[in-house]
Amino acid sequence: THAPPVLEGEQADVARALRDTVAEDRFSITLLEGVTGSGKTEIYMEAIAACLEKGLQALVLLPEIALSSQWTGRFARRFGTQPALWHSDLGTRLRRVTWRSVADGAARVVVGARSALFLPFARLGLIIVDEEHETSFKQEEGVTYNARDMAVVRARMDAAPIVLVSATPSLETLANVGAGRYRHLRLGARHGNASMPQVRTLDMRADPPERGLFLSPVLTSAIRDAIGRQEQAMLFLNRRGYAPLTLCRTCGHRMQCPNCTAWLVEHRARHILTCHHCGHNEQMPPACPSCNAEDSLTPIGPGVERITEEARATFPDARILVMASDTLHGPAATADAVERIARREIDLVIGTQIVAKGWHFPHLTVVGIVDADLGLGGGDLRAAERTVQLLHQVAGRAGRAEAAGHVLLQSYVPDHPVMEALVSGDFTSFMEQEAEQRRPGFWPPFGRLVALIVSADTPEAADMTARALGHAAPHLDGVQVLGPAPAPLAILRGRHRQRLLLRARRNIPVQPIMREWLSRVKPERGARVDVDIDPISFL
Structure with a gap:
């Protein structure tokens, strides 16, 4: 050795x-x-x-x-x-x-x-x-x-x-x-003499970007200063593509996936609309498929491609690299991108969650989080925990060597506990609060969850199977069944979906309960029931 x-x-x-x-x-x-x-x-x-x-x-x-x-x-x-x-x-x-x-x-x-x-x-x-x-x-x-x-x-x-x-x-x-x-x-301390990055929130209500743009003036000037000092900067947005939704300005039609209850995401570089759930692709139509109005389809909201477009216009001389799973194909391309950053051939890295992993970029000093609120919505019990983890990891790419790091979080809710935890760096207190919120209701890790996902070729088969599971649900002390209800992704790859959720106290063995429950229900023809113990996704 x-x-x-x-x-x-x-x-x-x-x-x-x-x-x-x-x-x-x-x-x-x-x-x-x-x-x-x-x-x-x-x-x-x-x-x-x-x-x-x-x-x-x-x-x-x-x-x-x-x-x-x-x-x-x-x-x-x-x-x-x-x-x-x-x-x-x-x-x-x-x-x-x-x-x-x-x-x-x-x-x-x-x-x-x-x-x-x-x-x-x-x-x-x-x-x-x-x-x-x-x-x-x-x-x-x-x-x-x-x-x-x-x-x-x-x-x-x-x-x-x-x-x-x-x-x-x-x-x-x-x-x-x-x-x-x-x-x-x-x-508790960084290696060598590196200090932890300074984190601050940018209140997007008080200091909004110019109309049609997504980067606030404070963030753009911080990036410009870093590049001027021959340091590197990073912009993070956990959203692939150009825009998450395409809308007709004339009739309000939204471009939706034919196989899923999901909007199609524009990928402008490839001139396509794609579904990130089933992989369906189609060409961007020249006119609205609903009202035939020409040139009326408009992107709503930013994806990483749209932020890149804005960055190229704002920093015309900067050498920009995009790190997203659809721009880096395979480990070799990723390794090459990381090498280019290490060799200081890049001034500004723009990326999705792939940049949050444990990379070591010693010359990177400014990190901008384009939409710090993005992960807080939805019905995910771990939304706040995941957002803190993800953004803390992204922030951790800044100031890992001699030069100090600065992290700027763009947020519309700067007083949210997640933002306060990121600014203070007090991860332990945040997790203690998170635990206190989950403990009374026996939510994980103080209880067990099991998700049942019913999917079928027809909505009737899905509905009847889910209802049968609801009727046969166990009635036991310390066990509660929620649902059935249509899944947030109600149609996926052409299949109609319903969900049930079993919640049990930590000391109750859930496997025998599930076996007994499932044995009492025969799924309708064309329907299947998937069991996910300790689910991470609630879609």
Whole structure:
């Protein structure tokens, strides 16, 4: 191995504690919580080193395989070798080779996405789940499971320690720490002499952008100043495409997906309207399909493409890069984009949630959140928690080296608890308040949820199956069934959808209740019932 990095103070203490955990050679769960830029990766690499010294294998789960490029670079610098990679973009031949080398113990460190959990490790000695709060660890299609929770199960089966890593741990994980089930290690300071970024809200009611624009004057001048100092800036908007809705100015017709109850999103670069739920594409029509008025179709609201258009007009000399899942195709393109930012070939990065991952951009000093209120609507019980986590992670890209970082949140509700938590940086108090709101109603993590999603070819079949499930619902102490009700996405890929939600106290085993309930109902012809235990999505 190469020389390990010099760790000092609390970093050295935490690294020593993790090495000791690996040395114990038994199942244990540790939360490694550290502010963004505190060196969590370097510290858990010390645990990997301890695992390798014992001749055991280590598994690192990342929420976004695009992250693996920067991660493997850091790993190679630390250990002088490349880890084995496992993700859905691997070709069949590479898969076979990796599978065998994991099974015979030759692959000592595996870094991968969710499915790496199921590899046949010969001698698994450590599991790391990086960014454990990320919802992408939950598989929504096919067999639904949460890779973070399954990683804990796998660690128990292999009698191996597991480390959950995050700057913004999930409420579920914090509740387990509070109950004494998980050990808690904390890093309160950034690595080196970097300071935490200054965060402030821009009240969009008091200081609105010019008509037809989306960036406020304060934000544009902050970006202009950063670029003038030869530093980098970032704009974040968690919305792909040009505009989330296209409307006819003459008759009010909205361009809707023929297969889903969802608006079509304009992707201007490709001259198409697309559905982000089912993938349906169609050309942008020259006239309104409802009233035939020409040139009357208007984009409503901004997507990342529209912000890019505004940025190009506002900063004509800036070198701009867009990071979104539909502009970066695959890990190689993402790795190339990250390299260009690191080499300072880019002045302004504009991105969706892919920029919130654990990237290290040392020259980036100004981050603008275009619409900080975006994630707060909808009927998602974790909306506030997720918004704080996402925006805190985005903010954490700023000021990670010598120059101070500044984060500007554009919001119409600057006094919302989420905005106040982001400005103060007091994530712990916010999560304590969030817990207090959920505890009385036995909402997760203080209770269990199970979603039943009924889908059918016809609305009648969906309705009758959902009603039958409602009539057969269990009547038990500590258990409540909500619904049936049409799903927020009432039609998806041409299928009509209804939802029911079972809520149970934490100590009640839900699997036998569900088996008994489902056994009493025969779905109508053309209908199916999907069960999602501990749901993350409520669409």
